[in-house]
Amino acid sequence: MAKIYNWAILGCGHIAEKFALELKELPNANLYATASRNLNKAVNFAVKFGFKKSYGSYLEMANDPDIDVVYIATPHTFHLEHTLLCLNHKKAVLCEKAFAINSKEVKQMITSSKENNTFLMEAFWVIFKPKLKKVIELIETENLGKLKFVKSDFYFNAEYNPKNRLYNIELGGGSLLDIGIYPVFTALTLLGTPNEIKVTPHFSPTGSEKSISMLFSYKNGATAILSSSFETDYKNETELCFENGLIKYERFSENPIQLFKDGNKQEIFFEATKNSGYKYEAIHVMDCLDKGIIESPIITNQVSLDLMSILDKIRKKAGIFYPNHDTV
Ligand SMILES: NC(=O)c1ccc[n+]([C@@H]2O[C@H](COP(=O)([O-])OP(=O)(O)OC[C@H]3O[C@@H](n4cnc5c(N)ncnc54)[C@H](OP(=O)(O)O)[C@@H]3O)[C@@H](O)[C@H]2O)c1
Structure with missing residues (x-):
């Protein structure tokens, strides 16, 4: 039987809504938690799309041991900080493009993925x-x-x-x-x-x-x-x-x-x-997690770094x- 993955959304903004709408269609994705800097916003997002839990801070969400994978949908300038937060809490990460602000930050994200032995991929969905x-x-x-x-x-x-x-x-x-x-x-x-x-x-x-x-x-x-x-x-x-x-x-x-x-x-x-x-990238992430790999064979770390x-x-x-x- 296919493993069901508990997904969390970090940052309840514009693209997170579009992603959540499609995540809902996937039988092996459990819409589990939302995290916002504002609890009411996290609750409203959760109710709208059917997530079970809501957190009023990103850190509280990262501390939830039942989350498997986090979709990071904050502005690019925060991708490094939010990716490291999730990887350090052993959560697989699908992080929006642009992956970071510069290649120095991308290298730090890749290093963290390797050190934590935890999946990381840039959400280059197309x-x-x-x-x-x-x-x-x-x-x-x-x-x-x-x-x-x-x-x-x-x-x-x-x-x-x-x-x-x-x-x-x-x-x-x-x-x-x-x-x-x-x-x-x-x-x-x-x-x-x-x-x-x-x-x-x-x-x-x-x-x-x-x-x-x-x-x-x-x-x-x-x-x-x-x-x-x-x-x-x-x-x-x-x-x-x-x-x-x-x-x-x-x-x-x-x-x-x-x-x-x-x-x-x-x-x-x-x-x-x-x-x-957007669902196709989520399907790919869960395929990678099923295989136990920490890097996508399609959007590899090197592709993100070269880009x-x-x-x-x-x-x-x-x-x-x-x-x-x-x-x-
Ligand atoms: N793949 C695509 O097709 C696609 C399309 C659009 C955007 N994107 C990417 O997705 C990312 C987010 O874009 P978006 O248009 O969804 O952005 P947005 O709606 O303006 O913001 C996303 C969320 O980021 C969180 N956030 C955390 N710190 C923030 C701060 N200091 N100021 C503002 N927001 C902050 C907020 O969530 P909380 O208030 O809930 O904490 C906000 O709702 C960008 O990197 C963008 O390039 C991708």
Whole structure:
């Protein structure tokens, strides 16, 4: 019989709601506890989604011996502190992206996972979705030749509010770590770490970056043109240009993937995703826990470290700084 895992949510905010909604669908996930800095908020969240227990502090939750796995959904600047809290209490951790603020913090998180012999994974959920799996399958099976260009963007209109997480640099605000991380992840997954990076950032009045364009160059002659922005609702697309074909897809929509090859255009369908698809990463975490492993074979520690190291380089070039956190 499948083991049932007691899940806890640390930080009852926006993304935690979306995650909890999908966690509820999984038969081996027990919605066990919520933790907030405010007990009423934790109770309301628990009632809304059917969690059994609520805690008015993250530490009290970490002290509960019956919790197996914690989903950390606080702003990036707290990921290190909250991950160490959970790992030191021997709770498996699924921590939201951006995994931390810099690679120094990511290294500390990985070290703690190893020292505590406890599972840790960055919640890079899109890679587990059927659409992305289908894209990878097409790359592996369609004989498209070498990948020459990646074009990938992620934009959404975020109304300017200096206190909002997206603009508040105390909370790691800026489009790069919030959404630019997705195109950077795409380039990393398909082309690896670039040799050269050029960036053009634009800043908001808080000093957070609100839009950024990035150009990655690779030793093998490939190029990635990436961007993110809080200043427009369009677009959220990726184009992968190979020697012998082109794959084009929208990151989150259910629209078919487009494959251009031999002068033809094909629409490629994939298993539809109810809601956003956060459940797939939770399924993967529980598969890893079933196997007794402390590192995902898909979002490995090295993937998270490589991703953050590229983000560090971009931030350094762009002049994006966070108070009380080193650049790298
Ligand atoms: N995977 C995705 O698709 C996705 C989407 C959106 C966001 N995210 C990531 O998820 C994380 C949280 O994003 P979010 O949009 O959910 O953020 P949010 O709603 O603004 O905040 C999340 C929660 O963090 C807790 N928190 C702890 N210390 C805080 C502080 N000093 N100031 C503000 N909040 C604090 C709060 O929970 P309590 O008040 O309950 O303690 C708050 O509700 C970010 O790292 C973000 O990149 C991922």
